[in-house]
Amino acid sequence: MLDYKLVEACAEVIRFGSFEKAARALGLTQSAISQRIKLMEERLGQPVLVRAKPIVPTVAGQRLLAHYQSVRLLEQDLGSELPEVRAEGEFGQVTLAVNADSLATWFVDVPKLLFEKLGVLVHLVVDDESLNHHSLQEGNVLGAVSLRDTPIQGCRVRPLGSMRYFMVVSPEFQERYFKDGVNADALRACPAVNFSEHDELQNQFLHQYFGLTPGEFPAHTVPSSQGFVTLAEQGVAYAVVEQHQAEEGLRTGRLVRPCPFEIDRPLYWHHKTINSRLLDQVNDIVLSEARRHLPEIPQ
């Protein structure tokens, strides 16, 4: 059988991206951690880490991490059947990837429900929708919210619902830049706000309805779901936002919709196919929260 002390050391170094932090988390010295990783690498006959800043796993390291997390999950199942195998006061933990728009809207109660119903700590990784798939593939997370509907190896995919996006601006911004309506020329001359350099949604919206490609329209970048909407409310930019995020601004008149166009983005839940009661319960909670808030994906 594998030496799980070694596996754990590798997994924690990968998770924290740092020997120092992994050592602290495991209550070991850094040299003990290094020693364990060296031993693991000797047994595997290949490196598990690239010693860069931050530390990144090799393909072998990723496999090892995925395996470690599966074992931890099974241990948590066992812990709920045999409470005595759990250290006193110890909580289980699940790591999930979610896009920022979901976390700011329909996903907001998921951590609360996971903790209250299942007693687990929730570790969230927030990434761009298209990248979450990547975290799952690397074995860092148990489940991920993603835009892609193609399952990846070792995972099952289920529909969550659609997120609806449209353009909002402050009334003053509309008056200043969109007096003659929203068109490609107007959009070349006033700033958008991107969530990130990888803001595919904004790009798709401007391309689909106005034929603009990235680089053709000026944009601020504010990587915060809250800050993003704030910029539109302040009249500093137009923003393409998820409908729940615009609700209050539209209700109070701080935001208006300068054009009727919409984009619906189907979201999917990808989760490991480990046979675990805990994972089943996690899936149930995520799927039922999605049903409660999101319209169904059209056929």
Next chain:
Amino acid sequence: MLDYKLVEACAEVIRFGSFEKAARALGLTQSAISQRIKLMEERLGQPVLVRAKPIVPTVAGQRLLAHYQSVRLLEQDLGSELPEVRAEGEFGQVTLAVNADSLATWFVDVPKLLFEKLGVLVHLVVDDESLNHHSLQEGNVLGAVSLRDTPIQGCRVRPLGSMRYFMVVSPEFQERYFKDGVNADALRACPAVNFSEHDELQNQFLHQYFGLTPGEFPAHTVPSSQGFVTLAEQGVAYAVVEQHQAEEGLRTGRLVRPCPFEIDRPLYWHHKTINSRLLDQVNDIVLSEARRHLPEIPQ
């Protein structure tokens, strides 16, 4: 003189971490981009990129990027004196690094002011306080909010003020877990919420006042300033938050302070020492917003 077409190609690939995105942004084919980078590397006699996922700059690449951004900044100064050198409808751009807590609080009007007063697009990089320093060192940003007061080469450092942090919980959480007050035993048995794996603030607070080290206390992880406070309000965790973020919750009674301890964190503004009028104005806006919201750093 350097061939700035080549420099620009390198800088954009580094900025986007992707050949494809840089090509789109510059309106070039991917093979044209590759060609330019190859030429640049031949002239320098060394690689500027590590072709990993995502793409990362070599030390030479970082130098090149820093130089490129300085030149762009000087061009923006020129553009405000000679508007005709600017392409029509083109805005200048400044890239700044800011920690999430600042962006959610005192920094919230900075993008608005930069755009309205200076007409520049604001590109924000959001990172942990201690890491911003790193972005600056790598030459990716013009200015950064940081916890460190030691200047780095080519930069000047100025005090911004103190951010004050304290612990908040929902009244129900207090009743359930802190009935006998907040102490190390109580904190080992109920969950905190960390902003990230690198949440040094939470760690410092729990270590300074309760002697706990990371790994000794259970914690959720929710990398969103908004989501973080929400978890405390939902009664799912205790949180150590910046005072502005707790204001509304404390006023409405959704949050209470279970213990009187506080941590003050002095924040510093690091900016390039390029002689640029635009940069001077950026500094003035950032410093004056900090003065408006943050208490002075005690001597």
